[in-house]
Amino acid sequence: MNRKQLALMMVLASVVMGLIGGQFFYEGKVGLNVPIYMTLATGVLLLMARLSHTRINRRNLWVIIPMLYFAFMVAVRAAPMMIGLNILAMLTLGTLLVRYLRSEENIDTASLSNHIFTPLDVGIYTIYSPLVETAQSISFIRERSWKDTGNLGSVLRGLLFALPVLLVFGVLLGSADEVFANSFAGIFDWLFSANIFDLFDPLFVAGVMGWLMLSALSYALARQIIQVEDTVAETDSDNNLKKQRPSFRIGMIEATMVLGSVALLFAFFVMIQFTYLFGGQANIAETLNYSQYARRGFFELVAVAVLVLGMILLFDRITLRRDNRQGIFFSVLSIVIVGLTMVMLVSAWKRMELYELAYGFTYLRVLTHVFMFWLAVLLVFAILDVMRVRTNIFALGVLVSCIGYIATLNVMNIDNYIAERNIQAYFAEETEVDLDICYLRTLSADASPAMADLYFQTMFANEGQLFDHVGWWKKQVFEWDEQSKSHPANVLMGLQFIRDPQGQIPDLDEDIQYACYGQSWY
Secondary structure, rough: HHHHHHHHHHHHHHHHHHHHHHHHHHOOOOOOHHHHHHHHHHHHHHHHHHHHOOOOHHHHHHHHHHHHHHHHHHHHHHHHHHHHHHHHHHHHHHHHHHHHHOOOOHHOOOHHHHHHHHHHHHHHHEEEHHHHHHHHHHHHHHOOOOOHHHHHHHHHHHHHHHHHHHHHHHHHHHHHHHHHHHOOOOOOOHHHOOEEEEEHHHHHHHHHHHHHHHHHHHHHHOOOOOOOOOOOOOOOOOOOOEEEEEOOOOOOHHHHHHHHHHHHHHHHHHHHHHHOOOOOHHHHHOOOOHHHHHHOOHHHHHHHHHHHHHHHHHHHHHHHOOHHHHHHHHHHHHHHHHHHHHHHHHHHHHHHHHHHHOOOOHHHHHHHHHHHHHHHHHHHHHHHHHOOOOHHHHHHHHHHHHHHHHHHHHHHHHHHHHHHHHHHHHHOOOOOOOHHHHHOOOOOHHHHHHHHHHHHHHOOOOOOOHHHHHHHHHHHOOOOOOOOHHOOOOOOOHOOOOOOOOOOOOOOHHHHHHOOOOOOOO
């Protein structure tokens, strides 16, 4: 198959996918259509690669699994933030798929810069590539001798001549007979529309989806791949792996002074943590209670962990190690610093845990809590990179950590997690925590299991105002948009409240409706 034939096939496939996308995503519909469309698009991509006899790198197909997982979670989660994160992860992994589909380079050994710049490169390519493929298709059609196409060409020409004739007679007959027009609803009805401009919106959506599909096909199948090799490299004495030579280098003595000083400072800090934070209230100064001490400096500790990650990677790159002994010493210093940093992360984790128990769970606190775990995973990958376990293992660690972070938030169902933990703390006998119902009212239908439990707990208890607040949340979320009722999260919410003897909540008192107006959600 020559280049122009491939272009024509890609254009035709993109037109079909554009029409499907226009039907799926018109009016901003988001739900099961996202995973269905992404599955279809992936199937079309692989089918086109097979039909065009394109050799693909099967080792890189694993990225399809997390990509389709995040597409599926767009349909499952109703929280706007989670929908946005899932779409972002899905599209980013999609760019990696089209970038490495037929590349000899493997995703798991590619450099971090390739991972970072791939979405940007694909985005720039999207601007102009459909125009190139369309021009190639037109050129192929103009050069084709239709006299030699036999019966197939006759059939195509006959259809081409018949379409305008059918459209003209359809308009006339439809105008003359309403029954005839109604019987062809969905085919000719749009011709009799009082406002033909109504067609522009779905056609625009279809055009955008077709443009994106054609860009993906063109980037994956028709783009010229240029393999770039490092021209300047050095070989470490303890292995044969190569890395690019930086322009600025320091000796092992300078690196030891810096890393050793940091290790001593961290060790002193960790001693304080074991004495005070992990030792309990008895070891805290009288002027500072335990909760105040625990909440202090949390974000500073997370910032330290991030800076340590950057420092180790930087010194690993610029430090000149002349023999195995220096390489081993540098690795040991890095491991010690990372080990001490892990203790700091545990300290930060405990501080945030105490903070959440005292003031409740919010998006920012839970997101940061989960981030700390995957930051620890990334620190482990940094050590493996220093030890030269394999090529570009830190880049793989960044990819794994990003996928793991968003996947963890999906599995947790962050809205329901926040509601559940806050409600549990409110009803726990050993704690005296106020329930921030105004914050809970901002959560999406994902929180329906916990909110349904709260609803029925307060229905017959002496919690009338709390019950009304949950009822207003139910009414606000479920009736906010007629289309949203079909979303899986809202269907689940309906099932959670199916035991409600009152049925749909009636209009509530304005004091309840506007009780949370102007509240802060942080």
